Amino acid sequence: xxxxxxxxxxxxxxxxxxxxxxxxxxxxxxxxxxxxxxxxxxxxxxxxxxxxxxxxxxxxxxxxxxxxxxxxxxxxxxxxxxxxxxxxxxxxxxxxxxxxxxxxxxxxxxxxxxxxxxxxxxxxxxxxxxxxxxxxxxxxxxxxxxxxxxxxxxxxxxxxxxxxxxxxxxxxxxxxxxxxxxxxxxxxxxxxxxxxxxxxxxxxxxxxxxxxxxxxxxxxxxxxxxxxxxxxxxxxxxxxxxxxxxxxxxxxxxxxxxxxxxxxxxxxxxxxxxxxxxxxxxxxxxxxxxxxxxxxxxxxxxxxxxxxxxxxxxxxxxxxxxxxxxxxxxxxxxxxxxxxxxxxxxxxxxxxxxxxxxxxxxxxxxxxxxxxxxxxxxxxxxxxxxxxxxxxxxxxxxxxxxxxxxxxxxxxxxxxxxxxxxxxxxxxxxxxxxxxxxxxxxxxxxxxxxxxxxxxxxxxxxxxxxxxxxxxxxxxxxxxxxxxxxxxxxxxxxxxxxxxxxxxxxxxxxxxxxxxxxxxxxxxxxxxxxxxxxxxxxxxxxxxxxxxxxxxxxxxxxxxxxxxxxxxxxxxxxxxxxxxxxxxxxxxxxxxxxxx
Numbered sequence: 001x002x003x004x005x006x007x008x009x010x011x012x013x014x015x016x017x018x019x020x021x022x023x024x025x026x027x028x029x030x031x032x033x034x035x036x037x038x039x040x041x042x043x044x045x046x047x048x049x050x051x052x053x054x055x056x057x058x059x060x061x062x063x064x065x066x067x068x069x070x071x072x073x074x075x076x077x078x079x080x081x082x083x084x085x086x087x088x089x090x091x092x093x094x095x096x097x098x099x100x101x102x103x104x105x106x107x108x109x110x111x112x113x114x115x116x117x118x119x120x121x122x123x124x125x126x127x128x129x130x131x132x133x134x135x136x137x138x139x140x141x142x143x144x145x146x147x148x149x150x151x152x153x154x155x156x157x158x159x160x161x162x163x164x165x166x167x168x169x170x171x172x173x174x175x176x177x178x179x180x181x182x183x184x185x186x187x188x189x190x191x192x193x194x195x196x197x198x199x200x201x202x203x204x205x206x207x208x209x210x211x212x213x214x215x216x217x218x219x220x221x222x223x224x225x226x227x228x229x230x231x232x233x234x235x236x237x238x239x240x241x242x243x244x245x246x247x248x249x250x251x252x253x254x255x256x257x258x259x260x261x262x263x264x265x266x267x268x269x270x271x272x273x274x275x276x277x278x279x280x281x282x283x284x285x286x287x288x289x290x291x292x293x294x295x296x297x298x299x300x301x302x303x304x305x306x307x308x309x310x311x312x313x314x315x316x317x318x319x320x321x322x323x324x325x326x327x328x329x330x331x332x333x334x335x336x337x338x339x340x341x342x343x344x345x346x347x348x349x350x351x352x353x354x355x356x357x358x359x360x361x362x363x364x365x366x367x368x369x370x371x372x373x374x375x376x377x378x379x380x381x382x383x384x385x386x387x388x389x390x391x392x393x394x395x396x397x398x399x400x401x402x403x404x405x406x407x408x409x410x411x412x413x414x415x416x417x418x419x420x421x422x423x424x425x426x427x428x429x430x431x432x433x434x435x436x437x438x439x440x441x442x443x444x445x446x447x448x449x450x451x452x453x454x455x456x457x458x459x460x461x462x463x464x465x466x467x468x469x470x471x472x473x474x475x476x477x478x479x480x481x482x483x484x485x486x487x488x489x490x491x492x493x494x495x496x497x498x499x500x501x502x503x504x505x506x507x508x509x510x511x512x513x514x515x516x517x518x519x520x521x522x523x524x525x526x527x528x529x530x531x532x533x534x535x536x537x538x539x540x541x542x543x544x545x546x547x548x549x550x551x552x553x554x555x556x557x558x559x560x561x562x563x564x565x566x567x568x569x570x571x572x573x574x575x576x577x578x579x580x581x582x583x584x585x586x587x588x589x590x591x592x593x594x595x596x
Contacts, residue, residue, distance in 0.1 A: 022167070024119065024153075027174040034303070034323040035182070035311055037147070043109030044116050044149050045087045046140050049074045056092050057207055058099065062143035065092045065099050076139035077152030079118040084108050117178065118152040127156035131296075133170060134159075136177035138185065146191035146199075147316040151181030164446045165439050172301035176292050179307070183314045184293055186280035189225060190218035192249065193315040200224050200249075216276075224249060226266050233344040235396045235409065242341070242394055245270045245280065249313035255305045259327070260287075262335040268306055269338075271295045273418045283307075285419040287338055289329045289358065295418045299373060299380075299427035300441070302327050328375050329358055342422035343397035360384065360425050363401060363412070367485030371425045372466035376537060379440035379466050379489050383415035384423035395421040442466050442491035455484035457505050457523060457530040464491045465542060467503065470518055473532035476565035492534065496543035503534060512536035513547050522562045529565040 050066035057064060070089035074081045084107035092099040110116050118139075126135055134155045138148035153174070161170065190201040190209040201209045201221040212219040225245050232242035246267035256268040269284035274295045282295040283306070292301040302325035312319040330337060337345050346356050358374050360382035373380040390396075390410045398409045413421030429439040438447040442464040449458065456473045472487040493504040494512075501512040503519060510519045517536040522529065539546035 023171055023174050026171055027178060028117075030175055030303075030323065031178060031182070034308060034320050035317040036320070037114040038316060038318055039145065039147075041114060041142055041149065043111045044085070044113060045106055045109040046074065046076070046081055046085055046116075046150055048086050048089050056096055056099070059205075059207070063087070063090050065090045067092055067094065067096065070103065076118045076150055077120070077137060078122050078124055078154055079120045079152050081118065081150075082107075085110060085116065115148065115182065116150040117181065118150070119155070120152065121155040121157050123157055124154060127154075127158070132156055132159065133173045134177050136181040138181045138183075138188065141191065145193055145197060145316060146188075147314075148182060148188070151178075153177055153181065161436070163436060165441070165444050166436070169297055169301070172292055173297060175303070176297075176301070179293060179311070180281065183311055183316060184281070184307070186215075187217055188314075189220040189247075189280075192220075192224055192313065194223075195315060197315060215280075217280075222248070225270070228266055230339055230341075232341045232394055233347070233397075234341065234394060235343070235399050237399075240394050244272060244284070247310060249310065251309035251313045252306060255309045259304070259306065259332075260330055260334065260338040261332045262338050264335060265338060268310075271418055273420070278418065282418075285416060286342065286422050287330055288327065289419065289424060291327055291329070296416065298416060299378065300375070341397065342420065346397075358424050360423050361398075361401070363404070364415070368488075370469075370486055370488035370490070372468060372489045373425055373427055376466045376541065377442050378427040379442070379491060380425035380427050382423055383426045384412060385415050387411045387413060391421055397422070440491075447491075451526050454525075455482075456487065456490040456532065457521070457525055458490045459493045459504065459506070460491050461493060463495060464493045465537065466490070467492050467537060468535040470533035470535050473521075473530055475528045475530055477528055478566035490534075494537075494542055496545065498545060500546050501536070501539040501543050503536065505530075505534075510534075512539060515539070520562075524563055529563045531562060 047064040048066070048070040050068060051071045052066070052068040054067040055064050056067055066089065069091060074086055083104070086107050088101045088106050089103040090099065091102050126132060134153055136151060136153040138151040140150045141147060142149045192200045194200055199209075200223040201219070203209055209218040209220070211217075224247065226248040228244050228246060230242040230244060232240050234240060246269050248267035253265070253267050257263055257265050269287055270280050271278055271282040271284050271294070273279060274282075278295040283291050283293050285294045285296065288294055288304070288306070290298065290300045290302060291307065292303045293307050303323070304327040305321055305324040308319040308321055308324050311317050333345075336348060342359050346359055346361065349356060360371065361384060362369050362382045363384050363386070364381055368381050371380050371382060372378070384401075386404075386408065388411075391413050395413055396410045398404075398412050401409060401412060404412065414423035415426070416424075427440050430437040438444075438449070441447060442460055443462055445461045448454075448460040455475065456469065466489050468489050469487055472483045475482045495502045495504065495509075499511065499513070503510045503512050505521050506523050506525055508521070508523050510521070512519070513536075515536060515538045519534040519536060521534060522531045524530075
């Protein structure tokens with residue numbers, strides 16, 4: 001890969017072409033458009049590691065000294081750093097009084113770059129953890145503003161997929177990991193600066209912040225992270241205290257308050273679960289479900305203005321907010337959504353909103369009750385499930401679930417632990433024999449089900465969206481009738497016209513002029529007649545031109561003539577009638593001749 005303006009990538013072994021030629025270049029291209037380094041630096045040279053792992057720093061000296069000899073090799077993560085990227089070894093005597101250079105002189109360094117990313121594809125111990133596609137971190141900081149100047153990204157080879165349906169998810173993961181290396185990391189919070197270049201966290205005489213032994217991190221100040229206590233509703237009418245940590249830098253506070261429409265919010269909550277590597281290192285999953293810097297990839301990751309804001313608040317980068325992607329989750333839902341438990345939110349809105357979105361409360365079981373993802377771009381299923389154990393008290397939210405004994409309620413919660421066990425509608429994928437087949441994202445052509453499995457006459461592709469089904473689709477032939485037990489939503493193509501939204505089922509179009517309008521579908525496909533009902537979405541969600549209220553017909557159903565499953569096609573019926581009309585004069589003539 002050719003060097004980029006401020007990224008320099010070093011490949012140290014053969015890497016899958018998908019990663020080398022597609023994933024990494026696209027990830028770096030996005031990040032270079034999204035962020036610009038504020039203060040340019042000269043050629044990048046990394047300090048050598050010490051054989052004893054004991055380092056000394058001298059006041060007003062940017063170099064790092066080893067107490068004892070330098071190590072034979074210096075690593076950045078699992079990658080051995082090339083000699084030409086290293087500074088000359090600098091060592092001090094045991095007393096620390098006599099310090100100076102030793103060994104080979106400085107290498108040539110990396111020029112015309114502000115960050116060096118060492119890329120590898122090694123099956124490491126960390127790759128053995130569940131669903132790890134890649135991981136990354138910073139290696140060294142520059143001396144003036146503590147900005148990371150080198151980091152690594154390791155690809156787990158056995159997790160790379162060449163399936164087109166999975167490319168966007170993997171691309172998001174690579175961008176996510178590189179952002180950790182650039183600055184969104186609990187290990188770097190104590191090194192953030194204000195806009196004047198002053199550290200937000202006080203420094204000791206050594207020039208470093210205080211070290212927190214229990215966390216294994218440099219301790220940040222409350223100018224970076226604030227601690228707050230929430231009053232948290234749980235089952236049985238009880239309330240407990242729930243402690244959260246929030247990134248409270250100025251731009252993050254501004255963007256977070258705007259996103260949630262909550263003017264009293266102290267900042268953006270950080271993840272409080274998931275253990276080392278997840279806790280504190282990501283946004284809270286409950287509040288920003290599909291934001292890219294949450295702790296797990298569940299669906300449709302996007303990079304929001306809040307992630308761009310925290311990178312700018314480090315003072316190391318300028319953010320280009322035009323590169324922010326649209327995040328619908330939690331938008332405008334107010335302080336109750338962002339500062340209270342999901343139980344409180346659901347209880348307050350159960351009777352005042354048409355749905356509990358973004359949450360849900362139907363148990364995931366067979367047959368599946370299919371629904372739509374919040375943005376209506378994927379078929380989804382509520383991830384409420386029974387765990388094999390009782391959940392922690394602060395995450396027990398249910399007073400009643402239909403069909404569930406009361407004594408079992410404490411074991412029910414959303415499948416994603418780091419979302420505080422709050423249940424939500426989640427995109428999913430199909431597997432056969434453990435092998436990935438396709439996902440439920442509507443806009444990927446490759447997700448189109450095989451003809452013999454297309455029970456709802458669905459159509460996946462760039463123009464498709466998720467629509468709710470009012471009734472299950474019925475497939476009929478003259479002597480056969482089938483329905484599929486999993487129903488509730490499906491992917492269908494839509495288009496916009498001057499008159500509003502059109503829904504397409506195969507080659508038949510149905511006008512949608514009213515939200516909630518019922519479409520009666522009857523089409524012939526692959527020798528079967530498909531009959532079902534779809535519910536129209538809100539036109540303005542997908543089209544810029546929609547009918548005005550006074551232009552909308554009061555009729556709430558789009559009717560379609562029901563096809564006869566015993567005729568081969570509607571054309572055949574017409575042709576038979578035409579043949580009969582043609583033969584009628586001949587038949588009459590024949591009868592008349594017979595009478596003579």
